[in-house]
Amino acid sequence: MTAERNLKRPKRKPAQGRKAVTDDLCQPLSISSAPNALAERIKELNCLYGISNLFENQDVSLPWIMQRAVELIPAAWQFPENACARIRLDGQEYTTRNFKTTQWHQNTKIILNGQHVGDIDVYYYKMPPRCDANPFLEEEEHLLRAIGERLSKVLWLKRSEEALRESEERYRVLTEQVDEGVALVQDNRFCYVNPAFCKLFHVSMAEDILDRRVTNLRAGNTVEIVKSYRSVDEDKSGARVEEVIQFSRSQRVAWIQVCHSPIAFKGRPALLSTFKDITEIKEQQMAAQRMADLLDSENRVLRSSLKERYRLGDILGRSAAMQGVYELILKAAATDASVAIFGESGSGKELVAHAVHNHGARKNHRFVAVNCGAVQESLFEREFFGHRKGAFSGAHADAPGYLDMADGGTLFLDEVGDLTVGMQAKLLRAIEGGGYRALGSTETKSADLRIISASNTPLEDRVNSGHMRSDFFYRVQVIQIQLPPLRQRKQDIPLLVEHFLRRIKMPAGMDRVPGPIMDTLMEYDWPGNVRELRNVLQRFVTLGHLEFLSPKKPYNSLPLPVEMDLRSATQQLERSLISKALHRTGGNRTKAAKLLGISRRALFRKLPPS
Ligand SMILES: Nc1ncnc2c1ncn2[C@@H]1O[C@H](COP(=O)(O)OP(=O)(O)OP(=O)(O)O)[C@@H](O)[C@H]1O
Numbered sequence: 271m272t273a274e275r276n277l278k279r280p281k282r283k284p285a286q287g288r289k290a291v292t293d294d295l296c297q298p299l300s301i302s303s304a305p306n307a308l309a310e311r312i313k314e315l316n317c318l319y320g321i322s323n324l325f326e327n328q329d330v331s332l333p334w335i336m337q338r339a340v341e342l343i344p345a346a347w348q349f350p351e352n353a354c355a356r357i358r359l360d361g362q363e364y365t366t367r368n369f370k371t372t373q374w375h376q377n378t379k380i381i382l383n384g385q386h387v388g389d390i391d392v393y394y395y396k397m398p399p400r401c402d403a404n405p406f407l408e409e410e411e412h413l414l415r416a417i418g419e420r421l422s423k424v425l426w427l428k429r430s431e432e433a434l435r436e437s438e439e440r441y442r443v444l445t446e447q448v449d450e451g452v453a454l455v456q457d458n459r460f461c462y463v464n465p466a467f468c469k470l471f472h473v474s475m476a477e478d479i480l481d482r483r484v485t486n487l488r489a490g491n492t493v494e495i496v497k498s499y500r501s502v503d504e505d506k507s508g509a510r511v512e513e514v515i516q517f518s519r520s521q522r523v524a525w526i527q528v529c530h531s532p533i534a535f536k537g538r539p540a541l542l543s544t545f546k547d548i549t550e551i552k553e554q555q556m557a558a559q560r561m562a563d564l565l566d567s568e569n570r571v572l573r574s575s576l577k578e579r580y581r582l583g584d585i586l587g588r589s590a591a592m593q594g595v596y597e598l599i600l601k602a603a604a605t606d607a608s609v610a611i612f613g614e615s616g617s618g619k620e621l622v623a624h625a626v627h628n629h630g631a632r633k634n635h636r637f638v639a640v641n642c643g644a645v646q647e648s649l650f651e652r653e654f655f656g657h658r659k660g661a662f663s664g665a666h667a668d669a670p671g672y673l674d675m676a677d678g679g680t681l682f683l684d685e686v687g688d689l690t691v692g693m694q695a696k697l698l699r700a701i702e703g704g705g706y707r708a709l710g711s712t713e714t715k716s717a718d719l720r721i722i723s724a725s726n727t728p729l730e731d732r733v734n735s736g737h738m739r740s741d742f743f744y745r746v747q748v749i750q751i752q753l754p755p756l757r758q759r760k761q762d763i764p765l766l767v768e769h770f771l772r773r774i775k776m777p778a779g780m781d782r783v784p785g786p787i788m789d790t791l792m793e794y795d796w797p798g799n800v801r802e803l804r805n806v807l808q809r810f811v812t813l814g815h816l817e818f819l820s821p822k823k824p825y826n827s828l829p830l831p832v833e834m835d836l837r838s839a840t841q842q843l844e845r846s847l848i849s850k851a852l853h854r855t856g857g858n859r860t861k862a863a864k865l866l867g868i869s870r871r872a873l874f875r876k877l878p879p880s
Pocket residue numbers: 584585586587613614615616617618619620621622684724726766800801804
């Protein structure tokens with residue numbers, strides 16, 4: 271039973287072992303003594319309620335409460351004018367005005383969480399009338415204990431409040447200092463947002479969104495954030511949700527790492543969310559990824575160039591001459607220097623130019639190929655520098671020139687030797703810092719581009735003959751790549767044949783070029799190089815026979831060496847005759863056998879395995 275309940279006993283009794291205060295008080299309550307007992311009871315209750323009221327007021331401090339409480343105590347005692355009181359707590363003393371210690375003393379402890387943390391003492395200044403050594407009533411002992419319990423509760427509440435306020439303050443200071451946005455949402459409404467949150471979502475003041483629904487978050491493109499709120503449930507405590515949200519902010523893509531933690535706030539479910547702007551980290555990550563991809567693809571190219579050695583991108587060839595070309599391409603690609611490629615017609619100069627571009631740093635920009643042989647002197651500016659609308663009759667709209675189109679990328683000048691000296695001067699000026707103007711424009715522009723040029727003949731010859739300015743020559747020919755003609759790398763022919771036939775739709779029943787046809791292809795001189803080979807194969811597949819359009823001799827019949835034995839010589843002669851017959855019949859074996867006067871089966875026996 272608590273002390274408070276004890277107080278509700280209907281009559282006052284003398285304390286155990288003490289002498290009776292008055293006889294009538296020691297007796298059951300009589301009608302005449304009832305008003306007096308009632309007055310006593312009211313005094314006790316006043317004291318207790320007074321103390322309870324003290325902590326109703328949340329804004330007061332603990333010392334204030336203790337001081338008021340101690341002042342309320344004497345009035346509840348039997349002889350208030352003789353009573354004084356003291357509360358000791360946390361090394362502090364709170365006393366009534368005329369406090370004095372005497373032998374007539376009563377005490378109770380203040381206990382907090384099972385610990386003795388303070389005391390309440392009541393003293394009488396002097397011996398109350400009609401009393402022995404212990405002048406206090408049993409009810410007063412109960413009352414004092416009840417006050418002690420009340421104050422313990424006050425203390426517990428105040429300490430909890432202080433701890434809460436302190437942690438709230440700590441949290442507030444923390445959240446106001448951190449760079450991460452913090453928001454507390456309950457019932458789908460914002461209860462708290464920190465300054466970083468406001469900054470992140472362009473909210474001018476926290477008050478603008480406090481108490482408002484999450485859907486009211488309007489600044490910028492925050493649809494994704496609102497969606498993210500919808501994806502979590504305030505009620506699912508412990509189910510933390512983390513995600514990275516991408517949205518556009520002032521024309522820029524931003525990334526925010528959101529973490530929603532369902533918590534209990536004021537005893538009800540709420541959502542505590544943090545928002546971290548990770549745009550910078552994300553951009554760095556993406557740049558690192560791009561770099562890793564680039565390195566990976568470069569490594570792959572290098573690996574393939576080292577290991578496989580039969581191709582580099584679209585360029586095929588396993589000959590030693592082509593290995594040298596691959597090395598030069600990779601070296602040239604690693605720099606931004608101008609490259610001049612030389613080689614006979616159809617030997618793959620444009621392919622090499624593409625390879626240099628594709629393996630270099632400008633690969634994600636344009637490769638603009640210009641056939642210089644087709645550029646007219648009078649149209650040079652218009653084609654290279656572009657024009658503005660109305661610059662000439664028929665200029666209905668602005669049009670970019672080659673330099674604009676190749677800005678950031680590569681300008682490939684095919685047949686560069688065909689540019690006139692005048693054109694060379696204009697181009698040189700435009701790319702050497704002088705800039706250029708589109709026709710009809712007053713604005714001087716400059717283009718950041720790499721020049722790769724190609725020519726069938728050495729450019730030195732053009733300089734010597736006065737057709738090329740030497741400054742232009744030095745500008746375009748920093749790195750030279752010489753492409754070997756196909757006749758000097760015949761071991762590449764089978765690879766090229768296989769490659770082109772894979773691209774051409776072969777007739778049914780033909781899956782490879784017959785051996786003798788291949789022999790013929792190997793023997794041929796290839797003045798038109800790889801392009802001619804491709805066209806010959808195209809015709810072979812379409813027309814069914816080999817046909818060389820070049821003015822040169824189609825093939826050479828090999829003279830038989832005298833030191834060869836008869837068997838080998840016969841075999842070689844046979845193969846040569848079969849090859850010629852097949853050539854004449856366009857690869858038709860039945861007709862070739864007929865031409866040779868042997869059976870088709872005999873022809874097949876004599877054909878080398880293909
Ligand atoms: N090494 C090669 N591997 C595969 N295909 C090749 C090779 N060389 C040339 N070709 C092919 O031959 C054709 C001609 O190549 P390209 O246009 O690059 O030659 P070019 O030297 O620039 O010719 P031109 O001097 O006539 O401009 C293209 O179809 C090209 O794909």
